[in-house]
Amino acid sequence: MEYVPVIPLSEIPENSHRSVRSGKDTVTLFHYEGAVTALGHACLHMGGDLGQGSVRKLEDGDMYVICPWHGWQYNLKTGQAPFGYPDRQAVYGVKIENGMVFVTEKPVVDAFRAGHDEDPLSDLRNLDYLANPSSLNVLGISTTNMNRDLPRPSTSESALQAALDFAASEFGASVNMIRIRDLEFRHCEGYYSRHEQACTWPCSISEMDPADGMNELYRSMVLWADVVILATPIRWGNASSLYYKMAERLNCVQNQITLNDRVLIRNKVASFIVTGGQDNVQGVVGQLNSFFTDLGFTFPPFNFVGWSRGWIAEDTEHNYERFARSRYVKRSIKELVTNTMKLVMQVKQMDASHLQTPKPKISEAGTLSSSYDSSL
Numbered sequence: 001m002e003y004v005p006v007i008p009l010s011e012i013p014e015n016s017h018r019s020v021r022s023g024k025d026t027v028t029l030f031h032y033e034g035a036v037t038a039l040g041h042a043c044l045h046m047g048g049d050l051g052q053g054s055v056r057k058l059e060d061g062d063m064y065v066i067c068p069w070h071g072w073q074y075n076l077k078t079g080q081a082p083f084g085y086p087d088r089q090a091v092y093g094v095k096i097e098n099g100m101v102f103v104t105e106k107p108v109v110d111a112f113r114a115g116h117d118e119d120p121l122s123d124l125r126n127l128d129y130l131a132n133p134s135s136l137n138v139l140g141i142s143t144t145n146m147n148r149d150l151p152r153p154s155t156s157e158s159a160l161q162a163a164l165d166f167a168a169s170e171f172g173a174s175v176n177m178i179r180i181r182d183l184e185f186r187h188c189e190g191y192y193s194r195h196e197q198a199c200t201w202p203c204s205i206s207e208m209d210p211a212d213g214m215n216e217l218y219r220s221m222v223l224w225a226d227v228v229i230l231a232t233p234i235r236w237g238n239a240s241s242l243y244y245k246m247a248e249r250l251n252c253v254q255n256q257i258t259l260n261d262r263v264l265i266r267n268k269v270a271s272f273i274v275t276g277g278q279d280n281v282q283g284v285v286g287q288l289n290s291f292f293t294d295l296g297f298t299f300p301p302f303n304f305v306g307w308s309r310g311w312i313a314e315d316t317e318h319n320y321e322r323f324a325r326s327r328y329v330k331r332s333i334k335e336l337v338t339n340t341m342k343l344v345m346q347v348k349q350m351d352a353s354h355l356q357t358p359k360p361k362i363s364e365a366g367t368l369s370s371s372y373d374s375s376l
């Protein structure tokens, strides 16, 4: 096997690692416990650079590199993933001569990526849409929070239930309500901040944990729904914290536009119910509109119902009762649903196969620094 010189040994001191070019390949060199070893640099999961990872001794007493993107691990000497995982990173031969590190041209042990016969996320990965030209599927998303053992009346959730009931009775829609508080799911862990390609579809967290509760929401919102009606209370002038926790995990949907020019949400309509004991209905709706249009949703005219009794309405014990008795609420919920359903019937006829997406694209990042074109 041919060896090629890569770097002087002095450039990879004990207790360090780095990725270097080796002929046509890139390898990651590791100098730990008195030995220099070399593995393929691109993680077998999504290609994270192992040279940017951390190195740690695991319970078996061996040193492993931990991929910086989502945490896959490889033994520094054998390339093998930890016990129980059959994956193996490519291993290159290494020799040191005259203070120079040489690496074999080709791996001495080939990489092995285990097949996944049963992929629990295949429907998301393949975008197996359940919405079809004749479906009228309405998803209600309730983002209010409450004690499960001590439920209380909720203005936003009651209005949402009334909206779903009306969509079913008046328009024959199939309806489903997801209460975000019932989903056990992890916060977005910010993989995008490490590398744009580390934010994946399906979500990196879904890949790590197919039981993560957001998978139910992805399936319902992306694959099943024709309409989404989202309801939120106002908390300190904003949507609920559960809404934001959910929205951050939808980054992987929006990011497909940025990264791959791929729009997952097509021919779908969204409207909102925003209720607060105090105020800022319009501010909250502005935020919801801004995010949902970035996902690809279309809006009907007058796409929200708001409820607020104003700044000094601290008598919260009266809020639900006043809300439930309000003629405005009863009428406006029906009108919101009617506008939404009428629009979705048209939107579903649209050819959305070539949507324009005037959003920042990863392919354009940094173009201002490399060239400047004053014409638009």
Ligand code: FES
Pocket: 043, 044, 045, 046, 047, 048, 067, 068, 069, 070, 071, 072
């Ligand atoms: S790219 Fe390495 S763990 Fe995902």
